[in-house]
Amino acid sequence: MSYRRLVQGATGTGLVFAILSLSSPPLAAGGERDGETGLEVPPAAAGSLVLDDLKAPIRPQTYPALPSADPFAQDPDEIRAALRRDVERALAEEPELADTPILVHVTSLRRARLSGIVDSDSTRLLAEIVAASVNGISGVDNGLKIEAED
Numbered sequence: 001m002s003y004r005r006l007v008q009g010a011t012g013t014g015l016v017f018a019i020l021s022l023s024s025p026p027l028a029a030g031g032e033r034d035g036e037t038g039l040e041v042p043p044a045a046a047g048s049l050v051l052d053d054l055k056a057p058i059r060p061q062t063y064p065a066l067p068s069a070d071p072f073a074q075d076p077d078e079i080r081a082a083l084r085r086d087v088e089r090a091l092a093e094e095p096e097l098a099d100t101p102i103l104v105h106v107t108s109l110r111r112a113r114l115s116g117i118v119d120s121d122s123t124r125l126l127a128e129i130v131a132a133s134v135n136g137i138s139g140v141d142n143g144l145k146i147e148a149e150d
Contacts, residue, residue: 079136080106086134087112094130102127102144110136115143 083106091097091104100123105113112131118124128142 076108080108080110083110083112083134083136087131087137090130090134091127094126096123097127097130100127104131106137110138111141112137112139113141113143116145117147118144119147121146 084104087104087106088102091100091102100116100118102114102116102118105115107113112134114127114131118127124142124144124146127144128140131137131140
C-alpha cells in the first residue's frame with residue numbers, strides 16, 4: 001500500500017511543495033517517470049510535443065470590406081429632387097392635369113407622394129398613372145382628395 005504526504009520546504013524566494021511517495025506504484029505499460037518531479041507520465045503524453053515549442057501560424061485579422069466611395073455617385077437628395085421635377089413636368093404636360101395644383105414629394109425609396117385636391121376620381125387616377133410612368137419612380141402613394149361639389 002502506498003501513501004503520499006505533502007512536504008513543505010522553504011527556499012530563498014518562496015515555498016516549494018513536493019509530493020513524496022514512500023512506495024512507488026508500478027509504471028503503466030509504456031509510461032515513464034518525470035526526472036524533475038518523479039511523477040508518472042502517462043504513455044500517451046510521454047511522446048507528446050511541448051506546446052511552447054509549437055509555432056502557430058499567424059493569420060492576419062480580416063475585416064469586412066467597406067464599400068468603396070464613388071466620386072461620381074450622385075447625392076441621394078439630388079436624385080430625389082430630380083425625380084420630383086420629372087414627375088411635376090410629366091403632370092404639367094398632361095392636358096387634363098395642366099391646371100390642377102398637385103404637390104409632389106419623392107421619398108428615399110423613390111416613391112412619389114401626391115397631395116392636393118382634384119375635381120374627379122378619373123383625374124385622381126390619371127395623376128397616379130402619369131406619376132408611376134416616370135422613369136425611376138418605384139411606386140406612387142396617391143393622397144389626392146376629390147373636391148366635394150356643393
